[in-house]
Amino acid sequence: MQMFQYIQIVECVQRLCIDCAYNLPEDVLEVLTNAWATESKPRAKHILGQLIENAQVAKADRIPLCQDTGLAVVFVEQGANTVISPPPEKPTATIIDAIQEGVARGYEKGILRKSIVAEPLNERQNTRTNTPAVIHHSVVPGAGIKISVMAKGGGCENKSQFKMFNPTESKEVVTGWIVEVVKNAGANACPPFVIGVGIGGNFELSCLLSKKSLLRNMGDPSGDPFYAQMESDLLKAINATGLGPQGLGGDTTALAVCIETAPCHIASLPVAVNIECHSHRHKSIEL
Ligand code: SF4
Known part of the structure; x- marks a missing residue:
């Protein structure tokens, strides 16, 4: 059985949220660059060049790629032989709680726009934490945890x-x-x-x-x-x-x-x- 501390999950998710917001994945940058190289229309080529430059500036200056820093969609694959040890002050806390706390900390620490409203149709008040994230949790064979965060505009x-x-x-x-x-x-x-x-x-x-x-x-x-x-x-x-x-x-x-x-x-x-x-x-x- 493999064990992780609750705080390890919180800190991982916090880092992933900030990394997501500042750094366009290399494979995305590569296809954008290929598109820029082959684009035949001058205005389109100029825009693609600006998007590439935007990604470079965001990475260098550690600022968000876009003002809409998204709803955090989190996919978690937890090995069947893996448990999360909750902290003494939160004895019933689960991996889902850890992920939500990680998202809240990441959006705060990364100075990322908080875009989630607590109720969708009537009051629409901002939760001011960018939570709740949408979490898809599944159990897979073996040990270990894979966490993927997507910031969805x-x-x-x-x-x-x-x-x-x-x-x-x-x-x-x-x-x-x-x-x-x-x-x-x-x-x-x-x-x-x-x-x-x-x-x-x-x-x-x-x-x-x-x-x-x-x-x-x-x-x-x-x-x-x-x-x-x-x-x-x-x-x-x-x-x-x-x-x-x-x-x-x-x-x-x-x-x-x-x-x-x-x-x-x-x-x-x-x-x-x-x-x-x-x-x-x-x-x-x-x-
Ligand atoms: S759809 Fe939203 S997140 Fe995506 S680039 Fe446009 S404003 Fe930014």
């Missing part, structure tokens, strides 16, 4: 969509709908995008898959050749829309498309699209 999240298709629907119809979702996202979602797609599962699982797909390394295609081809076709079709960086035209509307799938009911074909902006911030750690 509101503008791009707002343009994400779900659709339940007829189970006999063709790949072409599904692909066409995904391209329409991206076109409708437009400038408000801050292109160039990373497009997360979840296909299968059920209503909620397809949405979760579309979010989880965004954790994939940008250069890695789906492990299934059918979906790897679909990712490639979708990326071409999305970039052919000409929406471009910041919606001002160009060859670069999306940097990548990531599809994750799951088995589903014979009567269903759920598809979810999670739009992610160019400020594609996520960091992981394995303990």
Whole structure:
């Protein structure tokens, strides 16, 4: 049995939140740089250059990449042989409590905008801690813990969509709908995008898959050749829309498309699209 102290988890999550906000992942920077190199429209190329410069300045000056420092989405894989030891003053505290405390500390210490309201429709009062984070916890074989934090901006999240298709629907119809979702996202979602797609599962699982797909390394295609081809076709079709960086035209509307799938009911074909902006911030750690 492997044991971690509660405070270890808190401090890890705190660091991940700050790291997310200041440092664009290297793989994202690389695809942005490749897009800049191949972009044919001068204005689009200029914008891509500014995004690259923005990432360099944020890293050097330790300031957020964007004013919207996001809702913290945390994926945790806890080994079945791993326990968290709570501190004496919080004997019932769990790993979930530790993650929430880590997010609150990270947003405070990193001077990151707190964007969470306690209640969604009526009072909408800011919690002033950027918590609660949205946490997806799963138990995996073995020991150890993997924690991934994604800082998800509101503008791009707002343009994400779900659709339940007829189970006999063709790949072409599904692909066409995904391209329409991206076109409708437009400038408000801050292109160039990373497009997360979840296909299968059920209503909620397809949405979760579309979010989880965004954790994939940008250069890695789906492990299934059918979906790897679909990712490639979708990326071409999305970039052919000409929406471009910041919606001002160009060859670069999306940097990548990531599809994750799951088995589903014979009567269903759920598809979810999670739009992610160019400020594609996520960091992981394995303990
Ligand atoms: S969508 Fe992304 S880049 Fe645009 S304001 Fe939100 S976090 Fe920032």
